[in-house]
Amino acid sequence: MSSVAAELAPTPTRRLRFAGVEYEVLPTETVLDALLRHGLDVPYSCRKGVCQSCMMRATDGAVPAMAQHGLKDTLRDHGCFLSCLCRPKDDLDLVAPDDELAFVRATVARVERMSPAVARVRLTPAEPFEYHAGQFVSLRRSDGLIRSYSLASVPRLDDHLEIHVKRLSCGEMSSWVFDRLQPGETVDLAGPNGTGYYLPGRPDQPLLLIGNGTGLAPLIGIAHDALAEGHSGPIDLYHGTRHGEGLYLHRDLTELAERHDNFRYHPCLSGPARMKGCRPGRAEEMAFADHAALDGHRVFLCGYPPMVEAAKKAAYLAGARLDDIHADPFELRELRRVPRD
Ligand SMILES: Cc1cc2nc3c(=O)[nH]c(=O)nc-3n(C[C@H](O)[C@H](O)[C@H](O)COP(=O)(O)OP(=O)(O)OC[C@H]3O[C@@H](n4cnc5c(N)ncnc54)[C@H](O)[C@@H]3O)c2cc1C
Structure with a gap:
């Protein structure tokens, strides 16, 4: 057999x-x-x-x-x-x-609100922690609860690890991060994992980054990493959310686009409200409307799993090679009695 x-x-x-x-x-x-x-x-x-x-x-x-x-x-x-x-x-x-095989102890350096629903956590690992911008870690609390979070930091630019945590109303880990986690506390980290990161060697390759919610976290790391590497091809980052407050790095990304001619930031609002400079609609819809042909592109997709799955298919159908499409669905632990479609 x-x-x-x-x-x-x-x-x-x-x-x-x-x-x-x-x-x-x-x-x-x-x-x-x-x-x-x-x-x-x-x-x-x-x-x-x-x-x-x-x-x-x-x-x-x-x-x-x-x-x-x-x-x-x-x-x-x-x-x-x-x-x-x-x-x-x-x-x-x-x-x-074994703990020493799988985990590294890290101290919480800072916890801050970036929006009413998103917290930025900075962590200092107790020993050197090698990773690529865009990968994710599993964070373990002292009682054993574990959840995964993408890294928004960039090894060559940051001396800490940074994660962005979205608060879920009944979420065990995310509520704890929001309500309880304090600087000085320790957590354990496993990883890094994931293959969605910038690969030097094709500096003129167009990069298409699409994320919703905190799916922005790995994408901003990848964009910073590519720019620091001297990437000269176009980098288009689409960030989607329902309400304006969900565009939690709007100012930073607008400024980044002002500093780099090849970086473009496309904020998208899928809810009824409109905001100056923001596109009405879902990030992936806007991205594929602007980029009908994706041959030669490298595509990064992060966030809500149904969006990531649908966008992966759409990117492939638009001509991106499968090994140039990197998808990180933020799978949640399903606790609903009747799962959502
Ligand atoms: C590879 C990977 C990377 C990830 N990266 C990130 C990241 O960078 N940032 C981040 O915030 N999360 C990320 N996640 C999700 C994260 O791991 C957790 O699942 C999330 O924080 C929820 O954990 P919790 O303990 O708070 O919720 P849990 O206690 O696990 O509860 C989750 C359950 O809450 C319910 N729920 C309540 N409100 C909502 C809502 N608004 N939407 C959907 N379900 C809801 C659902 O039933 C869901 O099953 C990632 C996940 C994976 C797999």
Whole structure:
């Protein structure tokens, strides 16, 4: 059987050993499904292999390659895998990933409101933290709650890490960041992850950046990084939101566009209100109306998952190569009884 066929073949019932107890995994289940069904309180968030907060380590038994998709080599080599993607072919002995392997301690340097719904958090890692602007980290609170946040900072320009957190009305982590998090507190960071970052070597390539809400965070990092590298091709950044206050970096981006001839900022408002200098409509609609042909472009898409998925298809149909399209959907932990379409 080919390796792909072997990975897709039906899986018999397997056993997991975790914290000294055996659990059964049904053929239809992932390791995460099984642990949750057995009532274990293990960390997870997106359940789609994006956020990496459900990572575990196998100390015995082989994990399928697809369950290690996107992990750094050091983590793979130590048997780490994403439990939400893992339909085991073997019985597995599991542990939580070792802290020193997966996490770096960071101190909160500053928390500030950029708008009523968006907070900027600056973090100082306790040890050197290598990353590319545009990647994301998983942030872990002392009680184990983990969520992913994109980096808005740029290694060559900033001596701290910066994330932008949107407040969700009942969101556990985002409400805590808004209401409780103080400078001097520590959190743990895993990562960085993600392949959506600027690659030097094609300085005249047109860059199209589309994001909504805090999907702006990685895009501003990528834009700053490209400009600092001396990128000479056009850089078009479309930021979409419903209300004017959601354009939380309007002044900074307007000034950046004034300083760089090849950088253009397109604020877009999808709600009924109008604002001088802002386009009426969704960011992705405006972007594709302006850029009907995307052959040769590099496209970055971040934020609300349905927007990112639809824009990915549209960018491909407009001629962008698949490996020039980078999509970071901000998958949320689905808590609704009836999921939204
Ligand atoms: C790769 C990646 C990068 C990310 N980057 C960022 C980032 O840079 N900035 C950022 O703010 N977030 C980002 N996220 C999302 C982030 O990880 C969290 O999911 C988010 O902050 C919510 O976490 P929470 O604990 O506050 O909410 P949870 O307690 O996990 O609750 C989420 C649930 O809240 C409900 N909900 C309440 N209000 C809303 C609303 N307005 N819209 C949608 N659902 C709602 C939904 O049922 C949803 O399932 C990213 C996610 C991923 C996967």
